[in-house]
Amino acid sequence: MASKTVLQFKTNYAVSSKIEPFYKGGKVQISKDGKYIFCTCGTKVNILDIATGRVSHRVEQDDQEDITSFTVSPDDEILVTSSRALLLKQWDWRENKCTRTWKAIHTAPVASMTFDPTSTLLTTGGCDSTIKVWDVVKQYCTHNLKGSSGVVHVVEFHPDISRLQLFSSSMDCKIRIWDLKSSKCVSVLESHYSAVTSLSFAPDGNTLVSSGRDKICIVWDLKTKTPTRTVPVFETVEAVVLLPKQGDFSKLGVKSKEPHFITAGSKGVLRVWEASTARCVFTQTVPARPQPVEVGRGEEPDEHSLTHCLLLPATNRIATVTAEHNFLLSDLHTLVLEQQFVGYNDEVLDVKFLGPADSHIVVATNSSQLKVFDLATSNCQILHGHSETVLALDVFRTGSMFASCAKDKTIRVWQMNTETGVVCCVAQGSGHANAIGSISCSRMKQSFVVSGSQDCTIKVWDLPESLATRGGGPEVLHARVTEKGHDKDINSIAISPNDKLLATGSQDRTAKLWSSTDLSLLGVFKGHKRGIWCLQFSPMDQILASSSADGTVKLWGLQDFSCLKTFEGHDASVLKVIFVSRGTQLLTSGSDGLLKLWTIKTNECVKTVDAHEDKIWGLHGNKKDELVATGSADSCITLWKDVTEIELAEEQAKQEDQVMKQQELSNLLHEKKYFKAMGLAISLNQPHTVLMVIKGILTNDDGAEQLEKTILKLRRDQKESVMRFCGVWNTNARNCQEAQAVVQVLLQHESPEELLQYSGVRAALEGLLPYTERHFQRISRLLQASMFVDYMWENMRLTGNASCGENQDEEMESSSLGGPAPLFTIDPNPSKGLDSEGGDSARLEEAERRGRGEVEEEEESSQQEDVESDDDDVSAANKGVKSRKMASPEEGKENIEPESSSEGDSDGEEQMEGMENEEQQLLRRETEARLVTMTAGNQAETQSVTPRTRSMRLRR
Numbered sequence: 001m002a003s004k005t006v007l008q009f010k011t012n013y014a015v016s017s018k019i020e021p022f023y024k025g026g027k028v029q030i031s032k033d034g035k036y037i038f039c040t041c042g043t044k045v046n047i048l049d050i051a052t053g054r055v056s057h058r059v060e061q062d063d064q065e066d067i068t069s070f071t072v073s074p075d076d077e078i079l080v081t082s083s084r085a086l087l088l089k090q091w092d093w094r095e096n097k098c099t100r101t102w103k104a105i106h107t108a109p110v111a112s113m114t115f116d117p118t119s120t121l122l123t124t125g126g127c128d129s130t131i132k133v134w135d136v137v138k139q140y141c142t143h144n145l146k147g148s149s150g151v152v153h154v155v156e157f158h159p160d161i162s163r164l165q166l167f168s169s170s171m172d173c174k175i176r177i178w179d180l181k182s183s184k185c186v187s188v189l190e191s192h193y194s195a196v197t198s199l200s201f202a203p204d205g206n207t208l209v210s211s212g213r214d215k216i217c218i219v220w221d222l223k224t225k226t227p228t229r230t231v232p233v234f235e236t237v238e239a240v241v242l243l244p245k246q247g248d249f250s251k252l253g254v255k256s257k258e259p260h261f262i263t264a265g266s267k268g269v270l271r272v273w274e275a276s277t278a279r280c281v282f283t284q285t286v287p288a289r290p291q292p293v294e295v296g297r298g299e300e301p302d303e304h305s306l307t308h309c310l311l312l313p314a315t316n317r318i319a320t321v322t323a324e325h326n327f328l329l330s331d332l333h334t335l336v337l338e339q340q341f342v343g344y345n346d347e348v349l350d351v352k353f354l355g356p357a358d359s360h361i362v363v364a365t366n367s368s369q370l371k372v373f374d375l376a377t378s379n380c381q382i383l384h385g386h387s388e389t390v391l392a393l394d395v396f397r398t399g400s401m402f403a404s405c406a407k408d409k410t411i412r413v414w415q416m417n418t419e420t421g422v423v424c425c426v427a428q429g430s431g432h433a434n435a436i437g438s439i440s441c442s443r444m445k446q447s448f449v450v451s452g453s454q455d456c457t458i459k460v461w462d463l464p465e466s467l468a469t470r471g472g473g474p475e476v477l478h479a480r481v482t483e484k485g486h487d488k489d490i491n492s493i494a495i496s497p498n499d500k501l502l503a504t505g506s507q508d509r510t511a512k513l514w515s516s517t518d519l520s521l522l523g524v525f526k527g528h529k530r531g532i533w534c535l536q537f538s539p540m541d542q543i544l545a546s547s548s549a550d551g552t553v554k555l556w557g558l559q560d561f562s563c564l565k566t567f568e569g570h571d572a573s574v575l576k577v578i579f580v581s582r583g584t585q586l587l588t589s590g591s592d593g594l595l596k597l598w599t600i601k602t603n604e605c606v607k608t609v610d611a612h613e614d615k616i617w618g619l620h621g622n623k624k625d626e627l628v629a630t631g632s633a634d635s636c637i638t639l640w641k642d643v644t645e646i647e648l649a650e651e652q653a654k655q656e657d658q659v660m661k662q663q664e665l666s667n668l669l670h671e672k673k674y675f676k677a678m679g680l681a682i683s684l685n686q687p688h689t690v691l692m693v694i695k696g697i698l699t700n701d702d703g704a705e706q707l708e709k710t711i712l713k714l715r716r717d718q719k720e721s722v723m724r725f726c727g728v729w730n731t732n733a734r735n736c737q738e739a740q741a742v743v744q745v746l747l748q749h750e751s752p753e754e755l756l757q758y759s760g761v762r763a764a765l766e767g768l769l770p771y772t773e774r775h776f777q778r779i780s781r782l783l784q785a786s787m788f789v790d791y792m793w794e795n796m797r798l799t800g801n802a803s804c805g806e807n808q809d810e811e812m813e814s815s816s817l818g819g820p821a822p823l824f825t826i827d828p829n830p831s832k833g834l835d836s837e838g839g840d841s842a843r844l845e846e847a848e849r850r851g852r853g854e855v856e857e858e859e860e861s862s863q864q865e866d867v868e869s870d871d872d873d874v875s876a877a878n879k880g881v882k883s884r885k886m887a888s889p890e891e892g893k894e895n896i897e898p899e900s901s902s903e904g905d906s907d908g909e910e911q912m913e914g915m916e917n918e919e920q921q922l923l924r925r926e927t928e929a930r931l932v933t934m935t936a937g938n939q940a941e942t943q944s945v946t947p948r949t950r951s952m953r954l955r956r
Helices: 002-008 644-670 674-683 687-698 703-713 716-729 736-749 752-756 761-797 805-818 841-862 872-880 906-932 936-955
Strands: 013-019 028-030 036-041 044-049 054-060 067-072 079-083 087-092 097-103 110-115 121-126 130-135 140-146 152-157 165-170 175-179 184-189 196-201 207-212 216-221 226-232 237-242 260-265 270-274 279-283 306-312 317-322 326-331 337-342 348-354 360-365 370-374 380-383 390-395 401-406 410-416 423-430 436-441 448-453 457-462 475-477 479-484 490-495 501-506 510-515 521-526 532-537 543-548 552-557 563-568 574-580 585-590 594-599 604-610 616-621 627-632 637-642 881-884 895-898
Touching: 028 067, 028 306, 028 317, 036 067, 044 067, 079 110, 110 152, 121 152, 121 165, 130 152, 130 165, 152 196, 165 196, 207 237, 207 260, 216 237, 260 306, 337 380, 348 390, 348 627, 360 390, 380 423, 401 436, 410 436, 410 448, 436 490, 448 490, 457 490, 501 532, 510 532, 510 543, 543 574, 552 574, 574 616, 585 616, 594 616, 644 674, 644 687, 674 687, 674 703, 674 716, 687 703, 687 716, 687 736, 703 736, 716 736, 716 761, 736 761
Parallel strands: 067 110, 196 237, 237 306, 348 616, 390 436, 423 475, 490 532, 532 574
Antiparallel strands: 013 637, 028 036, 036 044, 044 054, 067 079, 079 087, 087 097, 110 121, 121 130, 130 140, 152 165, 165 175, 175 184, 196 207, 207 216, 216 226, 237 260, 260 270, 270 279, 306 317, 317 326, 326 337, 348 360, 360 370, 370 380, 390 401, 401 410, 410 423, 436 448, 448 457, 457 479, 490 501, 501 510, 510 521, 532 543, 543 552, 552 563, 574 585, 585 594, 594 604, 616 627, 627 637, 881 895
């Protein structure tokens, strides 16, 4: 049970899906196969997949300039865009790749463009009153047509390409026909008194229908270039399309073979007209929306007007776009609405899950319309009823009924048909004196609704039991109880799980607890420093949570109305708070765009998610407590999924995989399969294990060769990792040899160009260089010190008394094993030296000086001897002791003999001279042998200290 309790705590949320704005006005085009909608959104062209309702492709300008116009070729292969930077770009939109960019030559932005039926010619109409024709295949401008007045906002090729005719219209309300063979305007069609909005050609190519904002449509005979019929449509027409000849359109009132056309305009509905009689034969009806008002009593509001109308012959549908950027797809034969997409939601003020299985969400935007989204298909149902902006929503426990409140001072109750998904209004109530900013539904049954208004009052509305089953129009509700609750606007209302209590939060910085039956005041919660934005009852405990504009969330006890806990973490107002994990955790959203998850027991913020770019007004969780919906002022609606269990499972699987790989690695090391072991250690990102593998390789007799083969077998990414590891190993003197061995292999077998292609090679080399310099200096000093020790060792072995030479060798050998040997051996009986055998001390000194002088000359001339052995100890010893070399070359021993003050016999003079010559020869041979064995590195070191040696010897 304990483990289950731990797992109930959530740790993270991840984005499951998004409903983002994909259209903010501008041109709209549909692919020939009817599967994709192309539309502009600032600097991007979004391609919407009609089947899923999701944006499948995005084409974005690199220069971040707004796209002024675009067009797609009839074969759906080429997309061309124009921007305010006066550049035309050709795109492979499926690969999101720009294939060509060229200057538009226009002196002002391009306002319109289109392809010819062969997808080879492109025409652009600019704000500079010129029209240019481009050969897309050969990539050059073929025509520059001048003569229009003002912005050229309509350009169309004649469907019969053999005619090579181009039709255009500008702000002078005229339609010009251009002959591309002669590059001249061959005819001007004048009948409109306002801007021409669209042109539509009949299949035979001899009839043209034009629409304008002058509320008329004109049928033209292209043979005579004269109008044959003027049709008054009594609305501003933005688009007109001719019905195809094939198909059964009897349901649209089409009873003859005469041309019929469909208009879309300010009334917000499609109407079918017979061209020959100028009669409207059919008017579209939109469900759950008021019918268009009659002519003479005004027109529909602007938000209902249609701005585009496009035929989808491949799917037998017709698409329209509203002024509120909604896409409506209807059946072409019946004009019945089948699909609807919302291009732009504006500021999202509230969002709630809807449906018994939470399959839909209902959204209140900065509009009088409510939007119900199907989460599976992104299909949207727009609900009309309120006359002003809807401010708040709440859903009953069953999920099929919800309530809304708006600035129009009314509340409405809506019922969803669980089978068809259709939502309709079943009740409405009015009575507040100001905008209603909060509403809450009963939790146990669908029995009552509580509303709070900016008039500081609270009203309880009882719902009749027959409300869910009755048909007809909405029932009128009346408030059962009304109470003035606060001194300022009421921002939030919450009803307890048992429907007995309700709490209100206000801008007056207080929250109050009321009885739901008679609205009697039970207590006041004081403690926030600014207005309260949201209240929520705990589903498990007698606790009330409140969020405030002071950036804090507080938990209050319902028994004594005291503050139990305070959560601080948001940098701005906390707009919403909900309980999750059965009341053990809180989820909050703020005006800083952050979503925070809190654990109540520890007062700890478990997770912070940067969810939106603007204030998060809406926050709601589904019944299963696994999905959370957020709605923000950035027009985005995001669905968040609880990924705690997924992450735990992934972490557990990762740990198990790590254990398995570690065991495999240990087996490989034990079996000395170094190549596989190194590859596995690199994949596990274990530099120390890789180092151990390299050390194991180098311990073999042919370690260097084996290491070279192993390194060269690695993949490039593995070599990059090893190079990165070497930078770390090289910082430690213990591991520098292995690092240098690996680097040596890479430098010997990889060219500089290949090494520079490694990721992170520059940083690795920058880290290797300083430590390599340091290691080189350390080894150089060590080499110098070793040569000094060698020099001292050789000199000490040559020193000593001939009579005790053998004993001295034994002492030195034993001292090397058992303890430190003395640096000098002093003859205990100085009177028993050579002088006692009849030698002359004066002659010995003279011979000694001569021999030493010759040796010094040879040492100075060769500049190769290691002279670091001449330290202060040797100098001190030479002050009181005169050395003499006497032993044979085989023994290599010397005696250090005290300087004798007695005079020798003159008879042994010749014998001493011979012995001195022998000593000089022995010293010369020994010096030459030592010089031959010295390395080039020691030569440089010897040269650097030669002056010091000279000065020391001169002092001696």
